[in-house]
Amino acid sequence: MPHINPEQSARELMSSPVRTIRPETTIEEAQKLLLRYGHSGLPIVEGDRLVGIVSRRDVELAAHHGLKQVPVEKVMVTQVRTIVPDTPMSQIQALMGTYDIGRLPVIDQGQLVGIVTRTDVLRQIQAAPKLLQLERLALPFQKILTITAQAAEARGWHLYLVGGAVRDLLLADPDAEVSLSDIDLVVDGFHRSADVGAGVELAKALQAIYPQARLEIHGKFQTAAVLWHNDPELGSLWIDIATARTEFYLYPAANPEVESSSIRQDLYRRDFTINALALRLTEPRTRTRAPEASQELLDFFGGVADLRSKQIRVLHPNSFIEDPTRIYRAVRFAVRLGFEIEPQTEMYIRHAIASGVYQFRNRPVPALQSRLRSELKYILQAAYWKAAIQKLADLDALVCIHPQLKLDRALWQQLKWADRFQRYDFSIPHWQLLLEVLIARIDDRAIVAQTLQLPQDAIQRLTHLCKIEQTIGQKLPQCKKPSQFVQLLKPFDSETLGLVAARGTRSLRRAIWKYFTVWLQVKAPLDGSDLKAIGYKPGKQFKLMLEELLKATLDGEIRDRATAEQYLAEHYPLN
Numbered sequence: 083m084p085h086i087n088p089e090q091s092a093r094e095l096m097s098s099p100v101r102t103i104r105p106e107t108t109i110e111e112a113q114k115l116l117l118r119y120g121h122s123g124l125p126i127v128e129g130d131r132l133v134g135i136v137s138r139r140d141v142e143l144a145a146h147h148g149l150k151q152v153p154v155e156k157v158m159v160t161q162v163r164t165i166v167p168d169t170p171m172s173q174i175q176a177l178m179g180t181y182d183i184g185r186l187p188v189i190d191q192g193q194l195v196g197i198v199t200r201t202d203v204l205r206q207i208q209a210a211p212k213l214l215q216l217e218r219l220a221l222p223f224q225k226i227l228t229i230t231a232q233a234a235e236a237r238g239w240h241l242y243l244v245g246g247a248v249r250d251l252l253l254a255d256p257d258a259e260v261s262l263s264d265i266d267l268v269v270d271g272f273h274r275s276a277d278v279g280a281g282v283e284l285a286k287a288l289q290a291i292y293p294q295a296r297l298e299i300h301g302k303f304q305t306a307a308v309l310w311h312n313d314p315e316l317g318s319l320w321i322d323i324a325t326a327r328t329e330f331y332l333y334p335a336a337n338p339e340v341e342s343s344s345i346r347q348d349l350y351r352r353d354f355t356i357n358a359l360a361l362r363l364t365e366p367r368t369r370t371r372a373p374e375a376s377q378e379l380l381d382f383f384g385g386v387a388d389l390r391s392k393q394i395r396v397l398h399p400n401s402f403i404e405d406p407t408r409i410y411r412a413v414r415f416a417v418r419l420g421f422e423i424e425p426q427t428e429m430y431i432r433h434a435i436a437s438g439v440y441q442f443r444n445r446p447v448p449a450l451q452s453r454l455r456s457e458l459k460y461i462l463q464a465a466y467w468k469a470a471i472q473k474l475a476d477l478d479a480l481v482c483i484h485p486q487l488k489l490d491r492a493l494w495q496q497l498k499w500a501d502r503f504q505r506y507d508f509s510i511p512h513w514q515l516l517l518e519v520l521i522a523r524i525d526d527r528a529i530v531a532q533t534l535q536l537p538q539d540a541i542q543r544l545t546h547l548c549k550i551e552q553t554i555g556q557k558l559p560q561c562k563k564p565s566q567f568v569q570l571l572k573p574f575d576s577e578t579l580g581l582v583a584a585r586g587t588r589s590l591r592r593a594i595w596k597y598f599t600v601w602l603q604v605k606a607p608l609d610g611s612d613l614k615a616i617g618y619k620p621g622k623q624f625k626l627m628l629e630e631l632l633k634a635t636l637d638g639e640i641r642d643r644a645t646a647e648q649y650l651a652e653h654y655p656l657n
Contacts, residue, residue, distance in 0.1 A: 090170070091168050091170050091171065092165050092166065092168070092169045092186075092188045092198050093168065095171070095174070095198045095202045096167075096195070096196030096197060097197055097198075097199070097202070097344050097346060098188075098195060098197075098344065099196075099344075100194055100197050101124060102126065102127045103115065103124050103125075103126055103127075103136075103154060104126065104128065105126055105128060105134070105153060105158070106155070107126075107153065108153060108154070109141055109144045109145050109152050109153075110145065110151065112141050113141050113142065116141060118330045119328060120350070121138070122138050122185065122199065123135055123185050125162075125187050125197065126155070126158050127194060130192065130193050130194075132162060132164070132187055133160065134158035134159055135158060135159050135187065136157060137159075141157070144156075162187060163177060163181060163183060164188070164189045165186050165188055166189060167196070169188075174198055174203060178203065183200075184199060185198065214248070214361055214379045215377075216363075216377055218251060218259070218260050219260050219261075219262070222315040222316050223260075223262055223265075223316070226316070227265075227363055228363075230284060230287075230288055230321075230323075233284055233287045234284060235364045237280070239269045239280060239284075239364070240269070240345065241268070241270075241284075241364050242267065242268045242270065242361060242362055242363060242380070243265065243267060243361040243377075244267070244268050244348070244349065244359070244360045245266045245352065245357050245358075246264065247266065248359040248360065248361050249356050249357060249359060249385070249389065250262075251361075252386065252389055253389060253419070262319065263318060263319060264319075264320050265319070265320070265321045265322070266322050266324075267281075267284075267321060267322065267363075268323075268324055268326050268348055269281055269323065270325075270344060270345040280325045281306045281323040281324045281325050282299055282305075282323075285299075285306035285307065285308050285321075288321070288323075289308055294310070295310050296309045296310075297309075305322060305324040305325075306322075307320055307322045308320075308321045309321075325342055326342065326343055326344055326345045326347065326348040327340045327342055327347070327351070328340065328341055328343035328347040328350070328351055334403050334439040334440065334447075335404075335405065335406055335440060335448065335449035336449070337448040337449075338405075345360060345380065346380075346382060349380065349383070350382070350397060352397065353396065353408045353411055353412075354385075354388075354394050354396055354408075354415065355383045355384050355385040355395045355396075355397060356388050356395075358381075358382070358383050358397060359379065359380065359385045359386070360379070360380040361377045361379055362377050362379075363377060388424070392421045393421055393422050393423070393424040394412050394416050394421050394423045394427060395424040395426075395427050396427045396430055399430050402430055402434035403434045403439055405449050406440055406454070406482045407453045409431050409477065409482065410457035410458070410461065410474065412427065412431065413461070413473045413474050413477070413479070414457065414461050414470060417466045417469045428477070431479070432477065435477065435478050435481060435482075436478075440481065441481075441485050450482060451535055454482060454483070458483075458517055459513050459514075462513035462514075462516045462517055463511065463512065463513040468498075471497065474489075475488070475489035480520075483524075483530065483534075484521075484526065484530050486525065486526075487520065487523060487524055493519075493520070496523075496584045496585050499591060500516055500580065500581070500584035503515070503580045503584065503595075506576065506580065506598045506599075509577060510537075510540070510577050514536070515577065515581065517534075517536075518531075518536075518543070518577075519581065519585065521536075521544060522547055522585060527544045527547070528541055528544055531544050539577075543578050547582075550574060550582060551585065554574075554586075555586075555590070557570050558570065558589070558593060563636070563637045564601055564637055565633035565634075565637050567596075567601065568601050568602075568636060571593070571594065571597050579598075580594075601636060604635055604636050605632075605635070606632045606635045606646065607631075607640065607642055607643040609628070610624060610628065613627060613628075613650075616647065616650070616656075618654070623654070630653065631649065634646075634649055
C-alpha cells in the first residue's frame with residue numbers, strides 16, 4: 083500500500099498564490115493565460131470572493147466554437163467545491179474521486195489562499211519521504227547554508243538549494259566530503275510568493291555576515307549573487323539567490339518573460355529533470371521534522387530516477403523550440419556525466435532543429451547570441467569538447483550557429499589542428515580559437531561573430547581572414563630561408579596565424595609551428611647597447627643593423643658574438 087502521511091493537509095499540498103481571473107475576462111484572454119502558465123484551470127474571483135472556476139477544456143471548446151470574445155462567466159462552473167487549509171489528504175482524495183474534480187480551491191476565512199490539484203495529490207502518494215543529508219557537505223558550506231536559511235525563515239520565507247548543487251550532491255561518493263563552487267538558492271513564500279526583491283534582501287543579509295564577499299545585483303527581476311575569491315574556507319564560491327519564478331517565451335529563441343511564482347513552477351521552468359531538484363533548507367510547514375541534518379528533497383519530475391538510470395530527460399516537449407541553448411546543455415551534461423540523452427528527448431531535439439524555427443532571423447533571437455556563445459564556451463573549454471561537438475553534429479545542432487555549418491572531415495581536422503596549437507600561449511582563450519575555426523567555415527563569418535558577440539578583434543580577424551590567407555599562401559612558396567618566413571609572418575598577430583595554420587596546408591602549418599616554437603625565440607647576439615659599446619653612434623642605421631643581425635642569426639650566418647662582430651665589420655665598417 084502507498085504510504086500517506088496522516089498529518090499532510092491542504093496547507094502542505096496547495097500551490098500559492100493562486101493565478102485568478104475576473105468574470106469579465108474573455109475566453110481568448112483566459113486561453114492565453116492557460117498557455118502561458120501551463121495551468122489546467124483557473125479560479126474566477128470577484129473582489130476577494132471566489133465565484134467560479136473554468137477548466138482548460140471548457141475554454142478550448144468555447145474558443146473552437148467561435149466564442150473567443152465571450153466573457154468566461156458564461157462558461158464557468160459556479161457550484162465550486164472548496165476545502166480549507168486543514169482538510170486532510172484522505173478527504174481531498176475522496177472529493178476528487180467522488181466528483182471527478184481535478185482541482186480544489188483552498189479557502190481561509192472567506193479568501194482564496196491556495197489550490198490543490200490532482201497532480202499535487204498523486205505526487206504525495208509515495209513509499210516514503212525523500213531526504214538528503216547536508217552533513218555530506220564540507221562544514222563551511224553547511225554553515226553558510228544554515229545561516230541563509232535562518233535569515234529566510236526570520237522573514238517568513240522558505241529557502242531551497244536547487245539545480246546542479248543538488249544533482250552533484252546526489253551523484254557524489256557517499257563517503258566523500260562535498261565542496262561546492264556554485265550554489266543556486268531560491269526563495270519562496272509560505273502562503274504567498276516572496277517579494278521580487280527577496281533574493282537581494284537575503285544576499286545583503288549574507289554579505290553583512292561575510293563582509294569579505296562581494297555583492298552583485300542582476301537584472302530587472304532582482305536576482306543577487308554573493309561571491310568569494312580564494313577564501314581560506316570557502317575557496318572561490320558563487321551563491322546566486324533569486325525569488326521563485328515562472329517564465330514564458332513569446333517566440334522561439336526569445337528572452338523569457340519572468341514573474342514571481344512558487345518553487346514548483348520555478349523547478350518546472352528549468353531544462354532537465356536532473357536539474358529540476360530542490361532541497362528545502364528551512365523548516366517544513368508541518369509538525370513532522372526530518373531527521374537531524376537531513377532535508378526534504380523536492381523531486382516533482384522524476385529527476386532522481388533519471389540520475390539512477392543515467393539519462394538526460396527534458397521537462398516538456400517544446401523546451402527546445404523555446405530555447406535552443408538547451409540542446410547544447412543536453413549534450414554538455416550527457417557527455418560530462420557519461421549519461422545518454424533519453425530517446426524521446428532526442429526526438430524533441432531533432433524535431434526542433436528540423437522545424438527550422440531558428441532560421442527566421444526577422445526578429446531578435448537572444449538565445450542564439452550571448453547565451454549560445456556561453457554554452458559554446460562551456461563545451462569548448464572542457465576536456466570532453468571533441469565528443470560534445472561530434473554529438474552536436476550528429477544531432478545537426480550546429481545549424482543553431484548558422485544554417486550553413488556542418489561538421490565534415492575537413493572542419494574536424496581543422497579543429498584538431500587548432501587544439502594542438504593550444505600549447506602556444508595565445509592572448510585569446512583556447513575555446514575562442516576553436517570557435518573561430520568553426521565560424522571561419524561560414525561565408526557570413528563576420529555577421530555570425532557579431533551575433534555571438536565575440537570581441538571586436540575576433541570580428542576583425544574573421545573579416546579579413548580570406549585576404550590574409552591569400553597573401554600568405556601566395557608568398558610562402560617563395561620563402562627559402564628562415565628570415566624570409568619570419569618576415570612574411572611577423573606582421574600578423576599570433577591568433578590570426580593560429581587560425582590560418584589550423585585551416586591551411588601541411589607546409590603552411592609546419593612553417594607557422596616552427597615560427598612559433600623556434601624562430602620567434604631566436605635573438606641576435608648583439609643588441610643596441612653592444613653596438614654603442616663597439617663604437618657605433620645611435621641613429622636610424624641602428625634599427626637596420628639590428629634587423630640585419632637578426633636575419634643573419636636566423637639563417638645561421640651568425641652563431642655567436644664573435645661572428646656577429648665580424649658580420650658588422652664586413653657590412654658596417656667603422657670610419
